[in-house]
Every structure is written in structure tokens, then in C-alpha cells.
Amino acid sequence: xxxxxxxxxxxxxxxxxxxxxxxxxxxxxxxxxxxxxxxxxxxxxxxxxxxxxxxxxxxxxxxxxxxxxxxxxxxxxxxxxxxxxxxxxxxxxxxxxxxxxxxxxxxxxxxxxxxxxxxxxxxxxxxxxxxxxxxxxxxxxxxxxxxxxxxxxxxxxxxxxxxxxxxxxxxxxxxxxxxxxxxxxxxxxxxxxxxxxxxxxxxxxxxxxxxxxxxxxxxxxxxxxxxxxxxxxxxxxxxxxxxxxxxxxxxxxxxxxxxxxxxxxxxxxxxxxxxxxxxxxxxxxxxxxxxxxxxxxxxxxxxxxxxxxxxxxxxxxxxxxxxxxxxxxxxxxxxxxxxxxxxxxxxxxxxxxxxxxxxxxxxxxxxxxxxxxxxxxxxxxxxxxxxxxxxxxxxxxxxxxxxxxxxxxxxxxxxxxxxxxxxxxxxxxxxxxxxxxxxxxxxxxxxxxxxxxxxxxxxxxxxxxxxxxxxxxxxxxxxxxxxxxxxxxxxxxxxxxxxxxxxxx
Amino acid sequence: xxxxxxxxxxxxxxxxxxxxxxxxxxxxxxxxxxxxxxxxxxxxxxxxxxxxxxxxxxxxxxxxxxxxxxxxxxxxxxxxxxxxxxxxxxxxxxxxxxxxx
Numbered sequence: 001x002x003x004x005x006x007x008x009x010x011x012x013x014x015x016x017x018x019x020x021x022x023x024x025x026x027x028x029x030x031x032x033x034x035x036x037x038x039x040x041x042x043x044x045x046x047x048x049x050x051x052x053x054x055x056x057x058x059x060x061x062x063x064x065x066x067x068x069x070x071x072x073x074x075x076x077x078x079x080x081x082x083x084x085x086x087x088x089x090x091x092x093x094x095x096x097x098x099x100x101x102x103x104x105x106x107x108x109x110x111x112x113x114x115x116x117x118x119x120x121x122x123x124x125x126x127x128x129x130x131x132x133x134x135x136x137x138x139x140x141x142x143x144x145x146x147x148x149x150x151x152x153x154x155x156x157x158x159x160x161x162x163x164x165x166x167x168x169x170x171x172x173x174x175x176x177x178x179x180x181x182x183x184x185x186x187x188x189x190x191x192x193x194x195x196x197x198x199x200x201x202x203x204x205x206x207x208x209x210x211x212x213x214x215x216x217x218x219x220x221x222x223x224x225x226x227x228x229x230x231x232x233x234x235x236x237x238x239x240x241x242x243x244x245x246x247x248x249x250x251x252x253x254x255x256x257x258x259x260x261x262x263x264x265x266x267x268x269x270x271x272x273x274x275x276x277x278x279x280x281x282x283x284x285x286x287x288x289x290x291x292x293x294x295x296x297x298x299x300x301x302x303x304x305x306x307x308x309x310x311x312x313x314x315x316x317x318x319x320x321x322x323x324x325x326x327x328x329x330x331x332x333x334x335x336x337x338x339x340x341x342x343x344x345x346x347x348x349x350x351x352x353x354x355x356x357x358x359x360x361x362x363x364x365x366x367x368x369x370x371x372x373x374x375x376x377x378x379x380x381x382x383x384x385x386x387x388x389x390x391x392x393x394x395x396x397x398x399x400x401x402x403x404x405x406x407x408x409x410x411x412x413x414x415x416x417x418x419x420x421x422x423x424x425x426x427x428x429x430x431x432x433x434x435x436x437x438x439x440x441x442x443x444x445x446x447x448x449x450x451x452x453x454x455x456x457x458x459x460x461x462x463x464x465x466x467x468x469x470x471x472x473x474x475x476x477x478x479x480x481x482x483x484x485x486x487x488x489x490x491x492x493x494x495x496x497x498x499x500x501x502x503x504x505x
Numbered sequence: 506x507x508x509x510x511x512x513x514x515x516x517x518x519x520x521x522x523x524x525x526x527x528x529x530x531x532x533x534x535x536x537x538x539x540x541x542x543x544x545x546x547x548x549x550x551x552x553x554x555x556x557x558x559x560x561x562x563x564x565x566x567x568x569x570x571x572x573x574x575x576x577x578x579x580x581x582x583x584x585x586x587x588x589x590x591x592x593x594x595x596x597x598x599x600x601x602x603x604x605x606x
Contacts, residue, residue, distance in 0.1 A: 155585055173548035
């Protein structure tokens with residue numbers, strides 16, 4: 001066997017081993033009752049895998065781009081790994097009490113899917129990675145055996161996910177049929193010469209349906225509110241963070257690296273057939289419907305779900321820039337967004353444990369009972385609303401300026417995408433309402449006198465919530481700390497493609 | 506020949522989509538999803554068979570992997586349907602209305 005093949009896949013292999021060890025630990029009577037021990041085994045595996053990635057910078061690809069390890073994929077792998085591990089910690093303090101080892105193993109399996117997904121430039125691996133990510137997530141959603149809402153959420157998630165996976169497969173088959181290749185780089189070379197074929201466009205549209213499900217964009221968003229509400233909070237946190245980062249990065253690679261020449265134009269006065277008009281439409285619909293539907297919600301998880309739909313709209317808007325800058329701003333924003341929403345779910349998980357629910361009323365007077373958590377929730381909500389100096393503001397700023405700048409450079413200063421930006425900015429103002437409503441319950445509403453269900457400290461979850469809040473503030477003050485590595489990684493992926501390795505038998 | 510195969514797969518896909526949209530029984534929706542995935546696989550095989558260089562085996566490889574994935578997905582889907590049946594005593598999709606989406 002070639003050792004190099006092992007080197008390229010070592011992070012995933014470490015995680016797979018860790019998942020198996022955790023599964024076995026869950027079967028041993030002594031360890032299965034020690035949830036802390038199982039959690040530390042999981043974290044150990046994850047940290048080993050992350051350390052391996054960080055200490056082995058590489059720029060190689062295998063099997064014609066099916067497995068790629070370059071600075072960009074390494075950065076994305078570390079990001080999804082960190083998000084998943086924090087979701088594991090949240091699971092420790094959440095409502096998942098039975099079969100804890102299997103739960104963490106499923107999170108690890110899903111993480112392997114995400115890492116393969118971000119680390120590929122091939123349609124086949126994109127499909128496999130998406131499914132490897134989604135299938136454990138269906139199970140994680142339905143994990144609360146005693147809860148009928150959890151089962152119902154899993155059913156809805158699975159059905160929408162299954163249909164969109166079928167759309168994705170059919171779309172990819174059309175793309176393969178027209179071009180005869182599955183590698184994104186070969187695809188880019190072929191579409192550069194052949195131009196836009198109607199069948200190719202049909203394939204791209206159907207594939208977009210599959211990706212749209214993964215990132216919860218309108219009209220493929222209907223599962224999101226139900227899943228966020230019904231699933232265990234840690235599962236919802238993983239779906240909202242890690243799986244979103246992976247989904248957006250691969251969508252950006254698919255469109256910008258693979259199909260740049262079939263983009264068409266979404267400029268107001270100059271619409272051209274391609275994926276850009278469709279993407280612009282999906283982005284506008286997500287921003288409008290997500291923000292409007294969030295206004296009437298009474299449950300914080302559902303508010304976060306609709307906010308996730310709206311935020312997907314902003315990120316799709318960033319993709320309409322259709323250049324490397326756009327990809328950089330989308331990657332920056334999706335990582336910031338994932339950290340923010342993960343922290344918010346951490347706060348929700350603690351409140352749910354202490355007060356027995358996640359309705360707005362359960363957050364009443366949180367600043368009296370736990371001022372630290374209230375402060376963190378404030379930071380997360382304000383960052384999501386996009387108010388400076390927090391990271392969410394700079395993320396949105398890069399997204400919007402990227403989309404505006406790209407079009408200005410294409411046809412001299414006509415600002416064709418301005419209509420989309422105006423929609424986004426107007427509805428961003430609308431979004432402030434429901435974020436502030438959450439803060440009103442946290443800071444202004446008087447505390448209810450109902451006795452707490454659970455007075456445990458939840459120290460681990462609180463610590464990571466605090467850490468995420470700190471990260472959001474720090475990235476707001478020094479956005480370059482994350483933006484520069486992302487830009488360098490993307491520049492290197494464009495200018496200096498990963499060196500192909502031939503696997504020796 | 507390629508046209509006939511593509512027409513068959515398109516019809517298959519539409520039947521699957523129709524089943525997922527109109528059927529209320531969760532099992533039948535699952536079957537509809539399988540039909541749609543099958544249509545995609547048929548496309549891959551057809552395009553591979555009539556492609557410029559069938560030696561590359563790309564389409565077949567894609568089909569084999571996606572068959573395996575479809576099987577895993579069906580297993581997970583059935584497990585979820587069983588769980589729903591335990592909680593709601595029904596596999597009717599319309600009965601699953603506790604969460605308003």
C-alpha cells in the first residue's frame with residue numbers, strides 16, 4: 001500500500017478510529033455510565049486529528065482531485081472539526097442521556113463526511129461527502145427516542161434530504177453526460193471551450209436544489225425550523241454550524257471553480273442565462289422569507305432557524321460575486337456565522353436544561369440568574385444582526401462589497417447587482433427586530449420565580465460559549481486574523497493547484 | 506439508444522417525484538426517493554456506455570457508489586419511519602403535524 005494515500009487521509013482515519021473506540025467504550029459496562037470518559041475519548045480523537053492537519057501542511061491531490069489536501073481544504077477541515085467538537089461538548093450538557101457514546105460516534109461520522117466534502121474537487125466525492133454528512137445527521141435529529149417531535153423532525157429532515165439528494169444525483173449525471181468528466185478542474189477547462197449547453201444548465205439547476213437543501217436556502221428551507229426545534233439542541237447546533245460551513249465551501253468551489261464560465265449574469269439590466277440569475281433569485285427569496293418569517297416566532301430555536309435561512313441568503317449573495325474574492329468573503333462569513341450560531345445554541349442548551357424549554361419566555365431575566373450567559377447571548381445576537389464592531393458586521397461588509405465590486409469591474413460601474421444588495425440591506429434592518437426581541441427577554445423582562453429544573457453548573461458548555469463569544473469579539477476587532485489566511489489559501493488554490501499524486505499499487 | 510435510455514430515466518424520475526409529492530404513506534415516499542435515485546444511476550450508466558471513452562469507467566463508478574449510498578439512506582429512512590410509527594402509531598405523513606413549519 002502507498003503510504004502517501006494514508007498520509008492524505010490520516011485526519012479522517014484518526015476520526016474514524018476514534019468513533020470506533022467511542023462505540024466500543026459505550027459497550028463496556030464500566031465506561032458506558034461515565035459520560036465524561038466517553039466525551040474525553042471523542043475530544044482526544046478530534047484533537048489528534050486536528051493536530052495532524054495543523055502540523056502537516058501539504059499541497060497534494062489524489063485520484064484526479066477526489067482527495068485534495070491544500071491550504072484551503074486544511075483550513076476548512078480544521079474549522080468543521082472545531083465546530084463538531086464543540087457540538088460534542090454541548091451534547092454532554094444537553095438532553096441526550098441515553099446511548100451517549102453512539103451519539104458522539106455519529107457526530108464523528110458526520111464530521112468525517114464534512115471533512116471529505118470540503119477536501120475534494122470531484123463530483124463523485126461531493127455526492128458521497130454530502131450523503132456521509134447528511135445520513136448521520138438524520139439519525140442525530142431523531143435521537144430522542146421518547147420525544148415524538150424529535151421523530152417527526154427526523155422524518156421531515158430525511159424526506160426533504162432524500163428528495164434533494166436525488167435531485168443532486170440526477171443533476172450531476174446530466175453534468176457528467178454533457179462534459180464526460182467529474183473533476184471540477186477538468187469541468188472548468190471543458191466549459192471554457194464549449195460554452196453553455198441547455199442540458200448542462202438543467203444539470204446545474206438540479207444540483208443547486210441539492211446544495212440548496214444543505215444550506216437551507218428558500219425554497220428548500222422548509223425542514224429547517226422543524227428540525228432546529230425538534231432535534232436535540234446539540235444536533236441542531238451541528239446542523240447549523242459544521243454542516244453549513246462544509247455545504248457553503250463546496251457550493252462555492254462547485255460554482256466558482258468548476259462552472260465559472262456558465263455563470264451568466266444577474267445584473268438588473270443585463271440578465272443572461274446561467275447559474276447567477278438563479279443564485280441571485282434564491283438569495284433574495286431567502287433573505288426576504290427568512291427575515292419575515294422569523295418575526296412571528298415565539299421559540300428561540302425557531303428564530304435561529306429562520307435567521308439561518310436569512311443568513312444563507314446573505315452568503316449566497318456573496319457567491320454571486322463569482323470570483324475568488326467572493327469565495328473568501330463567503331468562507332469568512334460562514335465560519336463567523338457558524339461560531340456565532342453555535343454559541344447561541346449553547347446558551348439555548350443551558351437554558352433548556354435549567355428552565356425546561358426554549359421559548360422566549362424561558363429566557364426572561366437571564367441576566368439576573370446568569371449574567372455571563374446573558375452577555376454572551378447579547379454578543380451573539382448583535383453579531384448576527386450585523387452591528388459593528390462584532391465579527392458579523394465585517395463578514396456582511398465583505399460579502400456585500402465583494403458582490404458590488406465584482407459587477408462594477410465586469411461592466412464599467414453599472415452596479416448591476418445593486419437591486420440584490422438593496423433587498424439584503426433593507427431586510428437586514430428588519431432582522432434587527434427579532435434579534436432585539438430575544439435580547440429584550442434576556443435583559444429587560446423580569447425573571448420568573450419558577451424554581452430551576454436543574455441547578456448544575458454546566459461548566460463545560462458555559463466555558464465554550466464564553467470562548468465562542470470571545471472569538472466573535474476578537475474577529476470583529478481583528479478580522480484579518482481569519483481573513484488573511486483564507487485569502488492566502490484561496491489564492492494558492494487558484495494560482496498553485498495541488499500537485500497530483502499517482503497512487504502506486 | 507441513448508435517447509431512449511434518457512427518456513426512460515426522465516420518466517422514472519418524474520414518477521418518483523410524483524410519488525414523493527402525492528403519497529401520504531411514508532414508506533411509499535421512500536420508494537419514490539429510491540425511484541429518483543435509480544433514475545440518476547440509469548443516467549450515469551447510459552452516459553458512460555455512449556461516452557467518448559468508456560474505458561475510464563467514471564460513470565459506472567459513480568453508479569456503484571451511489572447505489573451503496575442509496576441503500577444506506579433507505580436503511581436510515583426505514584429506521585426513522587419505525588420510530589415515527591412507535592410515537593405516532595401511524596406512518597401517514599399528514600399525521601406528523603406537531604411542529605408547524
